[in-house]
Amino acid sequence: MSSTVFFIDFRADVQSSMMAKLTRLVRQAGMESVVRPRDLVAVKLHFGEMGNAAFIRPIYLRTLVMAIKQAGGVPFLTDANTLYAGTRSDAPHHLTTAIQNGFAYAVVEAPLVIADGLRGNSEAAVPVAGRHFQQAWIGREIMAADALISVAHFKGHELSGFGGTLKNVGMGSASRKGKLAMHSTVAPQVKAENCIGCGECVEHCSQHALSLTDDKAAIDPQRCIGCGECILMCANKAIEIAWDQEIPRFLEGMMEYAAAVIQAKAGKTLFVNFITDVSPACDCYAANDAPIVKNIGILASIDPVAIDQASADLVNAEPALANGVLTKNTAPGEDKFKALYPEVDWALQLAYAEKLGLGTRQYELRKVG
Numbered sequence: 001m002s003s004t005v006f007f008i009d010f011r012a013d014v015q016s017s018m019m020a021k022l023t024r025l026v027r028q029a030g031m032e033s034v035v036r037p038r039d040l041v042a043v044k045l046h047f048g049e050m051g052n053a054a055f056i057r058p059i060y061l062r063t064l065v066m067a068i069k070q071a072g073g074v075p076f077l078t079d080a081n082t083l084y085a086g087t088r089s090d091a092p093h094h095l096t097t098a099i100q101n102g103f104a105y106a107v108v109e110a111p112l113v114i115a116d117g118l119r120g121n122s123e124a125a126v127p128v129a130g131r132h133f134q135q136a137w138i139g140r141e142i143m144a145a146d147a148l149i150s151v152a153h154f155k156g157h158e159l160s161g162f163g164g165t166l167k168n169v170g171m172g173s174a175s176r177k178g179k180l181a182m183h184s185t186v187a188p189q190v191k192a193e194n195c196i197g198c199g200e201c202v203e204h205c206s207q208h209a210l211s212l213t214d215d216k217a218a219i220d221p222q223r224c225i226g227c228g229e230c231i232l233m234c235a236n237k238a239i240e241i242a243w244d245q246e247i248p249r250f251l252e253g254m255m256e257y258a259a260a261v262i263q264a265k266a267g268k269t270l271f272v273n274f275i276t277d278v279s280p281a282c283d284c285y286a287a288n289d290a291p292i293v294k295n296i297g298i299l300a301s302i303d304p305v306a307i308d309q310a311s312a313d314l315v316n317a318e319p320a321l322a323n324g325v326l327t328k329n330t331a332p333g334e335d336k337f338k339a340l341y342p343e344v345d346w347a348l349q350l351a352y353a354e355k356l357g358l359g360t361r362q363y364e365l366r367k368v369g
Contacts, residue, residue: 002362003303004029005310009367010295016369019063022298025368026067026272029300034270035147037072042145043110044168046153047079047098050087051286054277056153058102060298064151064272065110073147075110077103079172080139081120082284083179084229085206091118115139120176126264130256130356132249137178138261147268148261150304154273154311156280156292158231159186160251161337161346162315163282164308165271166353170258182253183226185246190217194238201230201239251349259356262304273299273311280325280340292326292336293318305359309350312337 006029008021035041043064048055061077068075077098081089088094091114098112105111116122116139124143126136142148152168160167171182197215209223210230217238219230230239262269275296279288296314301307316337320330329339337346350361 002364003306003360005299005301005306005363005365007297007299007365007367009297022063023067025300028368030270030302031067032071034268035068035071035073039073039146041068041073041075041147041149042142043075043077043149043151044172045151046283047103048101048283049286050097052283052288054279054288055283056274058107062108065108076113077110078113078115080115080174081176083176113141115141116175123175123177126260128256128260132253133256136257136260137175138173139175142173148265150271152273153283154275155278156337156340157282158341161341161344162312164273164311165304166258166308169261170254173261174257180225185249186226188219188230188239191238192216194236196236200233204229204233247344248348252352255349255353255356259358262358271301271304271307273307275311275314278315290324292320292324303359305350305353305361306363309361310363310365
């Protein structure tokens with residue numbers, strides 16, 4: 001049996017603005033059934049790393065906030081702190097970044113709450129019946145909320161192929177302990193022939209697990225926590241992981257974390273994907289490359305698996321934009337995410353999420369006027 005994924009494109013005029021279309025989208029997708037009067041509603045999003053500009057425009061969040069309020073809910077915008085060192089690794093820096101990126105109360109008309117507290121250790125242990133985890137460590141304020149609305153920027157991702165709803169909820173809701181548990185199998189290794197000894201990875205390692213030996217990077221496995229920041233930082237692709245062994249387990253673990261959150265809030269979740277500024281890498285970068293395809297639209301569904309499958313299909317159905325990073329799989333119907341990250345089988349996460357009972361990969365795409 002298929003699930004319904006509601007969709008709006010970016011055609012608009014003065015009679016029907018994008019804000020009006022977005023409001024109709026989330027109402028038709030089931031906002032009023034998810035949000036009841038006086039519900040505290042966690043709007044889970046990514047505020048964007050400082051220097052990145054691909055994150056969802058704050059004005060769209062204001063539109064969603066107003067729709068939640070009209071349904072009688074009390075919304076707050078939230079995300080959990082990052083495992084890697086950056087501008088969102090603790091609550092003061094995270095809030096400062098969010099505000100400087102435009103998510104101030106004056107713009108979005110909702111307060112900002114960091115889900116896992118000052119230093120990322122305000123967490124709740126949530127049971128999950130998974131292959132890898134029996135309990136997940138989730139940001140306490142997300143679990144304390146009455147309802148959850150995930151608002152994800154759909155884009156490429158170096159560890160999961162793409163990032164959408166399931167990553168936003170699974171990885172994004174986890175406390176630092178939870179993120180560490182998911183990343184614990186992602187052990188980097190140095191390709192000495194590519195290393196130029198620049199020291200960028202050493203400077204950015206939050207755990208001091210990297211050093212230079214004979215002008216080559218070296219990793220201390222006792223200190224490494226598998227956050228993957230060194231992989232992102234290395235411009236010479238001198239640091240990589242054992243993709244065939246570690247990425248499948250990483251993807252499955254992330255789906256189990258998503259299951260912990262979603263199943264604990266049965267009937268109280270709604271998922272929204274923005275297929276806009278589809279950058280090739282995560283919004284955790286302090287920069288964003290040119291989009292790989294045109295802006296496609298916004299999707300909403302109560303099924304987290306169906307919405308991610310539909311989003312991937314819509315991206316892959318488009319021709320790649322000229323002058324972007326893609327040099328192969330550029331034609332309509334070709335797999336853009338496989339071209340970006342050939343070692344990652346991105347479909348694995350959707351198949352495993354389906355197996356966990358989070359939803360179905362079969363969907364009906366229904367356009368909202």
